[in-house]
Amino acid sequence: xxxxxxxxNRRFPDDFLFGVATASYQVEGAWNEDGKGESxxxxxxxxxxxxxxxxDTGDIACDSYHKYKEDVALLADLGVDFxxxxxxxxxxxxxxxxxxxxxxxxxYYKNLTxxxxxxxxxxxxxxxxxxxxxxxxxxxxxQNELIVxxxxxxxxxxxxxxxxxxxxxxxxNEAKQVCDGGYGVAQKAPLIESPGIGEYLCAHNLLKAHxxxxxxxxxxxxxxxxxxxxxxxxxxxxxxxxxxxxxxIEAAETKQQFSYGWYANPIVHGDYPWVMQAKIAVRSEQEGxxxxxxxxxxxxxxxxxxxxxxxxGLNTYSTSxxxxxxxxxxxxxxxxxxxxxEWQPDEWEGSSSxxxxxxxxxxxxxxxxxxxxxxxxxxxxxxxxxxxxxTLADDKRISYYQRYMSSLRDAMELDGVDVMGYxxxxxxxxxxxxxxxxxxxxxxxxxxxxxxxxxxxxxSAIWYKRVVETKCVVDDCVDAxx
Ligand code: GBH
Numbered sequence: 001x002x003x004x005x006x007x008x009n010r011r012f013p014d015d016f017l018f019g020v021a022t023a024s025y026q027v028e029g030a031w032n033e034d035g036k037g038e039s040x041x042x043x044x045x046x047x048x049x050x051x052x053x054x055x056d057t058g059d060i061a062c063d064s065y066h067k068y069k070e071d072v073a074l075l076a077d078l079g080v081d082f083x084x085x086x087x088x089x090x091x092x093x094x095x096x097x098x099x100x101x102x103x104x105x106x107x108y109y110k111n112l113t114x115x116x117x118x119x120x121x122x123x124x125x126x127x128x129x130x131x132x133x134x135x136x137x138x139x140x141x142x143q144n145e146l147i148v149x150x151x152x153x154x155x156x157x158x159x160x161x162x163x164x165x166x167x168x169x170x171x172x173n174e175a176k177q178v179c180d181g182g183y184g185v186a187q188k189a190p191l192i193e194s195p196g197i198g199e200y201l202c203a204h205n206l207l208k209a210h211x212x213x214x215x216x217x218x219x220x221x222x223x224x225x226x227x228x229x230x231x232x233x234x235x236x237x238x239x240x241x242x243x244x245x246x247x248x249i250e251a252a253e254t255k256q257q258f259s260y261g262w263y264a265n266p267i268v269h270g271d272y273p274w275v276m277q278a279k280i281a282v283r284s285e286q287e288g289x290x291x292x293x294x295x296x297x298x299x300x301x302x303x304x305x306x307x308x309x310x311x312x313g314l315n316t317y318s319t320s321x322x323x324x325x326x327x328x329x330x331x332x333x334x335x336x337x338x339x340x341x342e343w344q345p346d347e348w349e350g351s352s353s354x355x356x357x358x359x360x361x362x363x364x365x366x367x368x369x370x371x372x373x374x375x376x377x378x379x380x381x382x383x384x385x386x387x388x389x390x391t392l393a394d395d396k397r398i399s400y401y402q403r404y405m406s407s408l409r410d411a412m413e414l415d416g417v418d419v420m421g422y423x424x425x426x427x428x429x430x431x432x433x434x435x436x437x438x439x440x441x442x443x444x445x446x447x448x449x450x451x452x453x454x455x456x457x458x459x460s461a462i463w464y465k466r467v468v469e470t471k472c473v474v475d476d477c478v479d480a481x482x
Pocket of ligand 1: 383
């Protein structure tokens with residue numbers, strides 16, 4: 001078993017891409033300016049009493065809507081190859097529908113991509129990072145199949161208006177958080193709690209929307225624009241508690257199929273993982289449902305969704321241990337349906353986020369699993385990062401990045417995983433969803449007490465700049481003979 005971290009001193013390949021990421025609601029602010037419509041995160045943050053730590057909101061956030069030129073100047077100084085940001089659907093289509101296109105919103109993203117290109121930075125665009133138009137949520141949001149067409153209409157506008165300058169698209173960020181968090185366990189907007197039903201309905205529609213957007217690009221835009229369309233799926237590495245237990249090994253595989261596989265299996269192989277279909281069918285029957293709580297795709301839909309990716313995105317931060325169990329699990333819905341116990345030992349190195357334990361060897365393992373499970377796909381690490389309290393002397397963040405990137409380098413070199421690039425979360429401290437501004441992930445510090453939202457490079461920004469420059473995470477790098 002690989003459970004040790006050895007710093008890799010091999011240089012990353014010349015064509016390997018380094019970047020940093022943000023998301024619209026987490027950084028832009030200007031929540032009601034220039035014709036923008038209300039999103040589900042605006043609604044959640046304006047709810048009284050607030051469900052957000054310290055009653056924080058993203059109303060102003062990092063004010064990137066007004067400060068994008070300054071942001072791009074910082075990115076240029078950092079030297080990154082690409083910047084991953086997301087587009088707010090409500091800036092482009094304030095009502096959610098394509099009957100009313102907001103030119104001011106489009107201009108913001110046109111200006112941002114232009115500014116990036118002028119500085120030699122490749123835009124990598126997330127088309128949906130959780131800020132659904134509230135008007136669409138009023139109709140059921142991701143639980144109403146209507147949204148499939150609305151999303152594809154929105155995608156068409158993005159491809160035709162921005163496709164000249166954007167060559168990398170991500171249809172979704174972390175579908176699992178959208179669906180389980182948003183419609184299962186109420187941990188993300190719109191904070192709906194319908195475990196066991198809502199998250200599966202959401203995923204079903206989201207997968208069709210993803211496929212619709214990829215097929216639209218493939219049929220109508222690819223020839224002229226020559227870009228690539230993928231999806232960012234989040235998962236941890238799930239390590240069997242004991243390799244002497246076949247049941248634990250199987251349970252860990254089951255958990256991963258419920259996690260990355262929930263979305264990747266339909267997209268790569270067609271249909272939900274068999275273990276999800278089987279477990280949810282049996283449990284639904286035991287619970288007295290007439291049919292499985294997991295919706296079924298028709299044969300036509302299976303074919304329509306299968307193959308709709310040019311690369312796979314991976315957001316990964318941590319690792320959990322998995323035990324097989326016969327006991328009922330206290331979790332609900334999707335998490336309970338997997339019928340495993342997931343936990344993290346207290347003695348594992350922590351961060352400012354309860355779920356984020358520092359386990360660098362998990363990076364190599366999840367990458368090898370993706371290679372083996374999905375026919376050696378091209379992979380982009382769309383997110384990886386560490387939270388603390390915001391100190392400028394963030395040595396622990398540097399250490400996290402150094403060890404995780406080293407483990408990633410091992411996966412490429414020793415296991416032959418095809419990784420095209422790495423994206424650090426996040427470029428700067430920002431609005432961390434229900435945790436508000438209490439958990440900081442940035443390479444740049446942002447002063448949220450100052451109206452100017454001054455950005456200051458942390459020690460980690462200076463360290464990352466050198467990594468990007470040298471393609472190397474330690475001082476004494478050697479060239480790999482791949
Ligand atoms: C990403 O989510 C998001 O894409 C990004 O917007 C966010 O800022 C960043 O990471 C940092 O959080 O039930 O307590 O175990 C990370 C996704 C969040 C998924 C925490 C697992 C576990 C919650 N992860 N979640 S818990």
